[in-house]
Structures are given as C-alpha cells and as structure tokens.
Amino acid sequence: MIAITELTDQDRINWDGYVQTAAYGLPHHLSGWRQVLHKTHGYETPFLMARAGERVVGVLPIFLVHSFLVGNTAMTMPGGLCAESEEVAAQLIACGEDIARQAKAKRFLLQDTRRAWSGDLHTTSDHVHWIVDVRTDPDELWKGLGGNIRRQVRIARRNGLTAEIDRTGTCLGEFYDVFSRCTHQFGTPVFGRDFLEHIIETFPMGFNIALVRKEGQPIGGYFQLQMGHTVYGMWGATLREYFKERPVYLAYWEMLSDACENGYHFLDMGRSPAGSNASKYKGQWGGASKPIYQQVASLTKPHAAAGEVNGMQGNGRSQLFMRLWPKLPLPAVQYLGPKLRRHVPFA
DSSP: EEEEEOHHHHHHHHHHHHHHHHHTOOOGGSSSSHHHHHHHHBBBBOOOEEEEETTTEEEEEEEEEEOOTTTOOEEEEEEEESSHHHHHHHHHHHHHHHHHHHOEEEEEEEEEESSOOSSSSSEEEEEEEEEEOOSSSSSHHHHHOOOOHHHHHOOOOOOEEEEEESSSSSHHHHHHHHHHHHHHHHTOOOHHHHHHHHHHHOOSSSEEEEEEEEEEEEEHHHHHHHTEEEEEEEEEEEEEGGGGGHHHHHHHHHHHHHHHHHTTTTTEEEEEEETTTTHHHOOOOOOOEEEEEEEESSSSTTTHHHHHHHHHHHHHHHHHHHHHHHOOHHHHHHHHHHHHTTTTTOO
C-alpha cells in the first residue's frame, strides 16, 4: 500500500536519505530546493513523498509558476521525479496532476527527467547529458584524453589562463558578474545572484565554482552541484571574445581533475541539445551520453501536450527575443533578467 503525503520539515531527513541512495536520485531532488525556490521566487512548493509503510519509495518535488509569459505551470525540479517503480511513479504523477488542476495550471511538466515514465504523458527527448568516469588518478585521466584535447589545454596555459575551484562561495560575486555578461551575449535572461546565494546557504557542502582567469580577471565560470559520488554541471559560460584562447578546455580539464582528486567517481557535464556543437564538444572528453526527457500533460486542452512542450521550450518569438536581448545595456539586463526568469525558471 503506497501512501502519498506532502513533505514536512520532520520528513526532510528521510526524504534526503532516500534521494541520496536512490538509483535515479539527483541533487535537484533534495528537500532543500523547497527553501531555495520559496526564498528566491516565492513559489508554492508542494513536494510529494511516497511511502510503503515507513519506507520512502519515491519523491516528486513540484513547484507552481504563475506566469504571464507561458501560462500557469506545475513543474518538477530538473531531474523530474525519483521513484523505485512504475507503480510508485504513477501514483506520484496522479497526485501531481491533481495539485496542478487545483492550482488552475495549464500543464503539468516532469522537467529534465532521466527516465521516461509510462502513463498518459507526451514525451520528448531533445537533450542529452554526458557523464565522464573519473575513477582513476589525474595522470591516468590526462593520458586517457585525446591528443587534441591535451593540446588545447596546453594552448590555454600558454595563453596565460589559470583556473581555480572554489568550495567556499568566495568567488560567487566574480562568477555571477562574468556569467551575467555571458548570458547577455547569448541572449538569455540571467537569474538573480540571490538564487545562487540561497543555493550555497542551503547546500554549503553541495556545490563548487570553477573560474577561469586572464591576467587575474575572470573570463569564464561554471557552477556545479555535488552529491554522493558525482559532480553535476549546472550553469556556466565563457566570454565570447576569449574563445580563441581556449578557456573552455582549461575549465573542463580542471573540473575533471578536481573531481578525480576529491574522490568523486563521475562528472556529469550537464545537458546539451542532442547533436549540437556543445554536445559534440562534451563528447570529446571520453564520456558517455544519456537521454534527458521532458514529459508533459496538458490540463486545459485535450491532446495538446505536444504543443505545450513546444510552448515551454521556445518558438519564433523566443528566437527574436534572443536576438534583441544582447542589444540592451548590461545594467538593464541584470535588473530585468531575474524578473523574467521568475516566469521561466531553469530555462
């Protein structure tokens, strides 16, 4: 008999204990995200937990977005739901859809789930994530890389680039400054710095920041999460004007070697569109790609789920927006970006 309840503060230890040992458990499933999302955006966060007796057998971290841009949506954290069986998943999904209907949401979205759960959901898989095995020593890891990768890292060093990995949060300001400049260049609204501050506050041992510098100035940065034996890439970019100096190669090598030196088993390089240049680049590092799924139920228009996915992931208007956004001054986008991102989180 499966019982579905909403997460309480008293349940957090059991919730997180399950996530940290579950086959599909990700740092995105941890209970602390409820606090991060509420403090940053004020979202309602009905996190659902499934129990079989006293044993936790599944979790579904939902938050409700009231958006004038894409319509009201009930969605999961990136990573979707985590459950030990299809039966548990089906019950969690049914409860999630009920909550979405009560909130008058247009859609219920399992976001970036690592498994395509069965049921009456429209499923797409346009992204992959690359996982590199780092269960070796740094010298062997280096020798195992392709000759071109090693050459690019050496070029970055000859160009005077340096990299560091920060686990204290000291580099957050520098990271946010360079990352907001990068997202401006790429036409993407940036989230607020307070979002990252709340992550660090909530998960003080669960993150790291990689910074690449040129003559002491940050030119690229990467924010990663850590849980169990894996480091997970989340947000990162490098300023376009420095691409030719190979900062991305140096950053990824330092992140891989750091994970290796600190006893992690895997580096998840984060999601990329399947077949994209970004995905092909990550494939050079010797990892394996795995699919990421979006699963959605349309709650207002029967048989419209495919359109709901397209509406969430972008259209012609979003392409126009991406062309116009870089033309705005940086202070304006740093002010407006967090206000827009509240309506399209984890874009």
